[in-house]
Amino acid sequence: MSSATPGGRIDNGGRLDNGELRDFLRTRRARLSPEDAGLPTSPGIRRVPGLRREEVARLAGVSVDYYVRLERGRQLNVSDSVLDAVARALRLGPVEHTHLYALARPHPRTQRDSARMPPQRLHPSLRLMLDRLDGVPAMILGRRMEVLAVNRPARLLFTDFDARPVRDRNMARYLFLDPEARTRLLDWEGTARATVASLHLYAGRHRTDPLLPGLVGELSVRSDDFRGWWARHELTACLHGSTRFRHPLVGTLTLSNETFTPPDDPDTHLHLLTAEPGSADRQALDLLVSRASS
Known part of the structure; x- marks a missing residue:
């Protein structure tokens, strides 16, 4: 059993399934075609719009299993170099690149403080x-x-x-x-x-x-x-x-x-x-x- 939040779901083990990261990466994969990414195309109907996960993994230079865990929000301690490689593979702009970092590697203090936010007061x-x-x-x-x-x-x-x-x-x-x-x-x-x-x-x-x-x-x-x-x-x-x-x-x-x-x-x-x-x-x-x- 799990509970939904805008950022994902909490499973029975208390782990965060990062739905925001998953959906963000899926939408970015969907907007790129193999031709856009410089990949060869194969004949036949593609079952998913845009790039497949294995194609993004190839472009980013990581294993398919690693990328799948990252997209599901289950890959912890992901390095800057991997996130930068994924951003290049998906052709993310500067704002999207920063957002990817925020989703994949949220600052522990920021997330802890967010959970107990007092009412916002103006200076x-x-x-x-x-x-x-x-x-x-x-x-x-x-x-x-x-x-x-x-x-x-x-x-x-x-x-x-x-x-x-x-x-x-x-x-x-x-x-x-x-x-x-x-x-x-x-x-x-x-x-x-x-x-x-x-x-x-x-x-x-x-x-x-x-x-x-x-x-x-x-x-x-x-x-x-x-x-x-x-x-x-x-x-x-x-x-x-x-x-x-x-x-x-x-x-x-x-x-x-x-x-x-x-x-x-x-x-x-x-x-x-x-x-x-x-x-x-x-x-x-x-x-x-x-x-x-x-």
Whole structure:
């Protein structure tokens, strides 16, 4: 008998079956063809999409048995050289490469601390800075995409998170469970998929977070989009970009977004939304801010 978690299953011996690692490697195998990897192809129908396990093992220079144990999350003390070889074989990008390390070799202290996480608290200086950004929509997101703090312009731009129950002050729940989010964000799909990717990166760093299974499970049950994208294990590290809004008060506007992470708190992220001075988007944002201040 076993119990399921986003990071895998716990068997009767108390061993972690690393489902996140297994599914991540399977999705990466599936997206590569033998031709992509420079391997000869044999006639006939392949039973699996993409590369077979033995093909990845050959490309990485390890035995098939070793790679199978690694993919199942059963290969402990895997070396840097093997992980690097697997990353090259699967043609992983830098973010995926780092994620592979997090899944295959989780830091014991990180996982131990994740299992007994106290409520996340903001440093007073961050909250003070947020309150002083009157002309810029800004919010601070924490673990599991929780909205820890939001200023007045951001509340009007998105939704009044402070008025929601504490458990619903979460960007992922807002995007996937609030119908208004789909009309408020013109590129809702892009924003939602980036949010799923961020949750996957978080899951790699904190596989034993006791609250993560509930969030992932709820969103998987209530949103077909979330369930499908979560299964694809897409990964992105979005530090900057743009977001297009359709706001009932000021119409359509496109804002640049920047993300900042304190070096001593990698699970806290400050998000700022700005517009070019003198642009129509800036005028719309100024109008929104004036409404928020009135």
